[in-house]
Amino acid sequence: MSLAGIFLILFLLVHLTINLLVILFDDPMVYNRAAHFMGNNIVIKIFEIVLIGGLLLHVIYALILQVQNWIARPRRYSKANFSSTSFFSKFMIHTAGVILAFLVIHFSDFYFRAKFGHAAEIVSDGVVYHDFATEVIDKFKMLPFVIIYIAAFLFLGFHLIHGFQSAFKTLGIENNRYAPVIQTLSVIYTVVVVAGFTAIPLVIYFM
Amino acid sequence: MDLKLKIWRQKDSRSRGRFVNYFLREIDPDCSFLEMLDILNEQLISRNEEPVVFDHECREGICGSCSIYINGRPHGPDELTTVCQLHMRKFNHGDTIVIEPWRARSFPVIRDLMVDRSSFDTLIREGGYISVNTGTAPDANTIPVNRDDAVFAMDAAACIGCGACVAACKNASAMLFVGAKISHLASLPQGRVEARKRVQDMVAMMDALGFGNCTNTGACEVECPKGIKMANIVRLNREYLKSTL
Structure with missing residues (x-):
């Protein structure tokens, strides 16, 4: 659970770096070439299987743990949850549900279309690329997409702010010396990921 | 201070259990939570009703017996205290206090507020x-x-x-x-x-x-x-x- 989580945390940084190419470069082909490279590289293709495995592992473990946790308290308190603990840690399964729903939309919009060839194409230097850059820009000119996208990443942020440091606790790594470092990293990482991903639709929409 | 207590009553581990409301008048703010329950039980006994069963032993905060979930928190609203060291001055006149046993599959209720740990x-x-x-x-x-x-x-x-x-x-x-x-x-x-x-x-x-x-x-x-x-x-x-x- 924690290892798969850390793996997904690292993957998000790679994904963010590539996504940011859309707004960092005026030439949409920079992003298209990056997406093309990611889709046609044997190392990345193997990594893709590992990634889906990691995601499935994270989800399956989460479901098993959650069911066990519900069973562990068959009768609930009539007045509960008044302990002053970190707010988002109490709603991990709920934020996970929102993220999963977003992933379904995300996969049907981009991943499956890239795999099964319904995406728009563009030819550059004799090579055919999927024109994802234009697609992304077209989508983010529409307000509902911008709102759904930003909302999903806020929920991802709520998930990460607890998940990041919780993974280190589960792995037994956090001790008195590392705890402040891990807590700080957890906040910095979450802010970077959420700000980075949400900047893309905002920049496209308002430019 | 006057209080309304909403206490979990359960006959034994197999019974269903339910909340029962009790009203207490003129409780000294300096008495402990367990002493407040003692006062309630004395009144219940004098009325020929079953007293509320709860665990307690040392009443010095070191034995860990007094396991009661008060207003959504184990051992009540005070920090670093057991129920026996919790005083009624932490509550206000007219408060409704919800009192439940620990709830966990591994801690089945024996009776009322007493659980099997x-x-x-x-x-x-x-x-x-x-x-x-x-x-x-x-x-x-x-x-x-x-x-x-x-x-x-x-x-x-x-x-x-x-x-x-x-x-x-x-x-x-x-x-x-x-x-x-x-x-x-x-x-x-x-x-x-x-x-x-x-x-x-x-x-x-x-x-x-x-x-x-x-x-x-x-x-x-x-x-x-x-x-x-x-x-x-x-x-x-x-x-x-x-x-x-």
């Missing part, structure tokens, strides 16, 4: 002790122990086994209780001898007894009357991984 004893039996010969008291002084380790072990040993961690945890996990015992003994040279077996056995028993899993929410640390830290859970995880590898 023998699952904690079962956990300790799985290795929460040292069975190698550690010599006599003077021998202990010949073994050098790092001061930080000694302090950490001593803090972990402060656990009174009240079960507030399980009661507070949204998953009814016993990780703080087991973590305190594991890291208390793993921090000291005498405890290291059996550290691997201890952590494996206690974790396996914890799962077998039906406690939930830790999601590092930290409610246990906030509600522990003895201030046992989450660092003990991290230590437990470290010891468990080390013993598995």
Whole structure:
């Protein structure tokens, strides 16, 4: 659970770096070439299987743990949850549900279309690329997409702010010396990921 | 002060149980929560009604018997206190106080507010002790122990086994209780001898007894009357991984 989580945390940084190419470069082909490279590289293709495995592992473990946790308290308190603990840690399964729903939309919009060839194409230097850059820009000119996208990443942020440091606790790594470092990293990482991903639709929409 | 009490009444472990409202008048703000319940019980007995059953023993805050969930928090609204050390001045005149037993599959209700916490004893039996010969008291002084380790072990040993961690945890996990015992003994040279077996056995028993899993929410640390830290859970995880590898 924690290892798969850390793996997904690292993957998000790679994904963010590539996504940011859309707004960092005026030439949409920079992003298209990056997406093309990611889709046609044997190392990345193997990594893709590992990634889906990691995601499935994270989800399956989460479901098993959650069911066990519900069973562990068959009768609930009539007045509960008044302990002053970190707010988002109490709603991990709920934020996970929102993220999963977003992933379904995300996969049907981009991943499956890239795999099964319904995406728009563009030819550059004799090579055919999927024109994802234009697609992304077209989508983010529409307000509902911008709102759904930003909302999903806020929920991802709520998930990460607890998940990041919780993974280190589960792995037994956090001790008195590392705890402040891990807590700080957890906040910095979450802010970077959420700000980075949400900047893309905002920049496209308002430019 | 006048109070309305909403107390969980349950005849035995098989009965369904329900909340019953009671009204108390002119309670001294300086009496303890348990003394307030004593007053209620005296009134109930004088009216020929069944008194409310609750666990209590030392009434000095060190035995861990008084396990009551008050207004959504184990041991009530005060920090670092057991119910016997909680005073009515922490409440206001006219308050409604909701009083429930610990709720967890591993802590079945025996009657009213009294729960069966023998699952904690079962956990300790799985290795929460040292069975190698550690010599006599003077021998202990010949073994050098790092001061930080000694302090950490001593803090972990402060656990009174009240079960507030399980009661507070949204998953009814016993990780703080087991973590305190594991890291208390793993921090000291005498405890290291059996550290691997201890952590494996206690974790396996914890799962077998039906406690939930830790999601590092930290409610246990906030509600522990003895201030046992989450660092003990991290230590437990470290010891468990080390013993598995």
